[in-house]
Amino acid sequence: RAVLEQGGAADGSLALAELDGAFARVRDALRESGCCDASFEGEARWAAATADYSKRVQRAETMAATRMAADLDRASSADEVFGVFSAFRPLLDRAPVRRAAQRRQAELVDAVGRAVGELKDACTKRYEGGRAASLARHRDLPPLGGKVAWARQVERRLETQMERLQAVLGGGDAVDRHPRGRALKTTSDELLRHLDARPLYDAWLARWKKNCAAGETSSDTLLLRVRFRKDGAAR
Secondary structure (H helix, E strand, O other): OHHHHOOOOHHHHHHHHHHHHHHHHHHHHHHHHOOOOOOHHHHHHHHHHHHHHHHHHHHHHHHHHHHHHHHHHHOOOHHHHHHHHHHHHHHOOOHHHHHHHHHHHHHHHHHHHHHHHHHHHHHHOOHHHOHHHHHHHHOOOOHHHHHHHHHHHHHHHHHHHHHHHHHHHOOHHHHHHOHHHHHHHHHHHHHHHHHOOHHHHHHHHHHHHHHHHHOOOOOOOOOOOOOEOOOOOEO
16 A cells, blocks of 8 residues: 555556455445354355455556556666665565566666676775775775775675665565575675674774783884873863
């Protein structure tokens, strides 16, 4: 219902009317017969109500699929196509909507695959000799800080691609069932483990504490000693 309500299109209003009619028919049948009416008339009334409900829901799903197909045809960029899939994601397990999505699904999964491949190449190359490290030096970022910032940036890009993959395929379970989606998720998880900057920070912190305890500093480290006056000002 939330998917059909967004946008305010005429076909969305018709689909909502079908859903409202379906629920109203079942509600009225329950009011007239009650949930425990086992008479012939009661069972016949309930069977008619549930059959009408199924037909109305199917018509609403078909309208949603038609609307999704039209939105995909109007999309002029990959980002817009991903946005359409994200909006209709809750309905991708419905057969009419799934059929409408299949026209562009393979194309978008390939796009995610290319993006993940580029990020994998970036992770394979050493950060220290790459463009990101050079930019970090120009910005006066310390080596560790630059590497952590680079890792976080790649992490965010990977997470964006996985969100897109879930939007295209219909959620985490659907990704696991899709052969290409499952392979891309596995690759992404491996890269995220490789990008975990916590061990780097912990190792640096341990060295720093050790040097401080020994009264030593590395050759490229400066210690700044600050004294404060009684009024709190530095001098």
